[in-house]
Amino acid sequence: MSGYPVSMQETIKKLEQTRSSRLGQDVPRLSFEGREKLLKECHPDYRKDSIRQISIGPNKGQKLTNKLVDLLEAKSYLDPEKVNLEQVDFDVDVLVIGGGGAGVSAAMIAHEQGANVLLATKLRIGDSNTIMAEGGIAAATQPDDSLERHFLDTIGGGRFENKRDLVSVLVNDAPLIVEWLKDLGCMFDTHPNGDLVVSFAGGHHRKRVHSCKDLSGMEFMRVVRDELYNKGVPVSEFSPAVELLMDEQGNCAGAVLLNLETEEFSVVRAKSVILATGGIGRLHPNDFPTTNHYGATADGLIIAYRGGANLLHMDAIQFHPTGAMWPEQMLGQLITEACRGNGAHLVNKNGEHFINELETRDTVSSAILREVIDRGNGIKTPTGGEGVWLDTPLINIRGDEGKLDRMFAGIVHRFTEYGIDVRKEPIMVFPTQHYQNGGIEIDPEARTSIPGLFAAGECSGGVQGRNRLGGNSLLDIFVFGHRGATSAVNYISSAKVGKLTLQHVREYHRELDAAGIKNKMASPLLLPDYIRDEVKKRRYS
Amino acid sequence: MNEQLVPIYVMGKKYDVPEGLTIMKAMEWIGYKYIRGCGCRGGFCGACSTVYRMPGDYKLQVGLACQTTITSSMYLTQIPSYPNPKAAYDLNKIENPAKAILEVFPEIAKCVGCGACVKACPQKLRPIDYVAAALRGDWEQTAEMSFDCIMCGLCASRCTGELVPYNIALFVRRYFSKVVRPKPEHLINRNRDIRNGQYDLAVKALAEKSAEELKKLYDQRQFEKI
CATH class of the missing domain: 3.10.20.740 (Ubiquitin-like (UB roll))
Structure with a gap:
């Protein structure tokens, strides 16, 4: 029995009828100009209500994604007058904030280089978007690939707005990072002779994504976390940073942490801070569902911005083309791009494919939105949703009978729970918020504009330009996690921490008042709010 | 509604x-x-x-x-958390993995094969089998059978021998992936060249091109076949 309602099964028949003819005909690739045109017509970034001008801070006057501006124009979660900065609870060389791939690798490397490190994170170590990354890590490790090819794909993917010096180090360090992960004992997919298996991701013109089945990020995360524990690096879980601390010279000098369970604050004095707090997905930009972790609430952007750090490309949000649209329980969850990289087509209600599946994510998402919203070619669900088909059985047809089970066991397993056999039936998909393309501006050494403050991974900006390619994020986190750690360790050799202050928060509050902004929110948000209004109305206290 | x-x-x-x-x-x-x-x-x-x-x-x-x-x-x-103080080890210093596994996880010998772990696994794995594979030194089997583990803790919560099966599995997967599987030649070669700076000039030349030149090169790319 199919897990799809009868109304949806009709269009599956059409998809099956056109399958053999589709196999012979790839949809031609768009030129760069053709892509720009499609994006401007259909990408959510270009919707009128998507971005708005921010009235204070380093990016004053620029337009940023709406829901981030709400939080940037809010007062601090913390009352700076109440904090006793004389009582220092932790005194360290390097404070790493964030427990995903970037934070854990940065903490590990800084520790290896002899620094006294504390890793603080909002939830558990490993709670991050890293753990949810399915596809893999991009690197030019194959003989017919090159660093230049990876550079060109990445910078074109980012619509030529990436910081070029960042892309240069990204592609240079990529094969080194793959080796680092292999040496830590990550279980990469390999050929019988030990060579690494590589797949396509959209926008790459060579196969260069190295996977660990369809649980690549989880494999990297559990291995680096295990090694962090082996090395005995001190960690503090359920302890998000709610503000950075500065010293009188304007250098970053630590952070105030909140114990989420006891609601007690603590003061960390640090000679340097590495922010690795991840992305923005749980703010639900443009009200899309998201693939992101529960904790992805842009905390690091907020506290760095109050400290004076510049944000880059925060009007460019990535919508992943293939979020699950059915069953409802899986709404918005990620269906890895590797499905398309291994031959699955996107198909409309007429059984037609309408975009080259290996275009960049911004392009493919826009094409799906055009197909469903503008052209009325979507497939409707009984609950009012709409999407297109991802023809997963093609993966086995184009590969071999065991390929889905071998490489996509996670997807096979999760859909089987709902009575859908992705070996025989397609998956219904629709774009879902996936990644924050921009972030806190960094340089190739992961330095921000604030001395003593470094940033790595999704919370940093510049390397991905306006659109990240698949496989470049698991790469980015480790490249800049390493670089941030090395830079921080170099920095602390001459750094002296002065008197701790939250003066920047007071000044930010004054600036808000002067601009006449009255925002009832408090930021950082820390956790998303999914409580119904009906429940809230009855909370009388 | x-x-x-x-x-x-x-x-x-x-x-x-x-x-x-x-x-x-x-x-x-x-x-x-x-x-x-x-x-x-x-x-x-x-x-x-x-x-x-x-x-x-x-x-x-x-x-x-x-x-x-x-x-x-x-x-x-x-059950959001289950106590599992992790034993530390140095993967670089393991010469005899069969001996090391007994030293790091001495409780592994307490598995009585009751199968409670199998009933407890939300990923439908069979910890009983991968623990047995680890005990007989079949690293590849242990690694493959345990790969989908999300370390949720439920198997450990039900284990009558008080093992933490997923920590054993992670140790074996890491050992297997690092040591048993050879390091690929193509990766060794590429990284030797990167460390020698062989690509520095080419990447620098590309990074210095004008936006127009880059766009032209971008549109001219020849795609490898799926």
Whole structure:
């Protein structure tokens, strides 16, 4: 029995009828100009209500994604007058904030280089978007690939707005990072002779994504976390940073942490801070569902911005083309791009494919939105949703009978729970918020504009330009996690921490008042709010 | 919207919630705001393991709150954490893995093969089998059989021998991937060249091109076949 309602099964028949003819005909690739045109017509970034001008801070006057501006124009979660900065609870060389791939690798490397490190994170170590990354890590490790090819794909993917010096180090360090992960004992997919298996991701013109089945990020995360524990690096879980601390010279000098369970604050004095707090997905930009972790609430952007750090490309949000649209329980969850990289087509209600599946994510998402919203070619669900088909059985047809089970066991397993056999039936998909393309501006050494403050991974900006390619994020986190750690360790050799202050928060509050902004929110948000209004109305206290 | 409400028992307390929700969304519908017991919300992170029973059925069932749809009258409790102090080891210093595994995880010998772990695994893995494979030194089997583990802790919560099976599996996977599998030649060669700076000039030349030149090169790319 199919897990799809009868109304949806009709269009599956059409998809099956056109399958053999589709196999012979790839949809031609768009030129760069053709892509720009499609994006401007259909990408959510270009919707009128998507971005708005921010009235204070380093990016004053620029337009940023709406829901981030709400939080940037809010007062601090913390009352700076109440904090006793004389009582220092932790005194360290390097404070790493964030427990995903970037934070854990940065903490590990800084520790290896002899620094006294504390890793603080909002939830558990490993709670991050890293753990949810399915596809893999991009690197030019194959003989017919090159660093230049990876550079060109990445910078074109980012619509030529990436910081070029960042892309240069990204592609240079990529094969080194793959080796680092292999040496830590990550279980990469390999050929019988030990060579690494590589797949396509959209926008790459060579196969260069190295996977660990369809649980690549989880494999990297559990291995680096295990090694962090082996090395005995001190960690503090359920302890998000709610503000950075500065010293009188304007250098970053630590952070105030909140114990989420006891609601007690603590003061960390640090000679340097590495922010690795991840992305923005749980703010639900443009009200899309998201693939992101529960904790992805842009905390690091907020506290760095109050400290004076510049944000880059925060009007460019990535919508992943293939979020699950059915069953409802899986709404918005990620269906890895590797499905398309291994031959699955996107198909409309007429059984037609309408975009080259290996275009960049911004392009493919826009094409799906055009197909469903503008052209009325979507497939409707009984609950009012709409999407297109991802023809997963093609993966086995184009590969071999065991390929889905071998490489996509996670997807096979999760859909089987709902009575859908992705070996025989397609998956219904629709774009879902996936990644924050921009972030806190960094340089190739992961330095921000604030001395003593470094940033790595999704919370940093510049390397991905306006659109990240698949496989470049698991790469980015480790490249800049390493670089941030090395830079921080170099920095602390001459750094002296002065008197701790939250003066920047007071000044930010004054600036808000002067601009006449009255925002009832408090930021950082820390956790998303999914409580119904009906429940809230009855909370009388 | 006329939602059909069904009863569920959260830690014994009855709530009527809309049918079709996952356990996690039902908890939020009720009014819980998660700190623990919620993570990736996509079935990867092991934060939301849940045990439940149905009325009239003694069998203990398991699931991830983010992946399991509620069933009318289910009695549920989440287990957000389970104690598992991890033994530290240095992967670079392991010469005899069979000996090392007994030293790092001496409790492994206490597995009596009861199979409680199999019933407890929301990923439908068979820890009993991968622990047996580890005991007989079949590293590849252990690695392959345990790969989908999300380290949620449920197997450890039910283990009569008090093992933490997933820590053993992780040790073996790491050893297998690092040591047993050879390091690929293509990776060694590429990294030797990178360390020698062989590509520096070419990347620098590309990075210095004008936007127009780069766009032209970008549109001229020849794509490898799938």
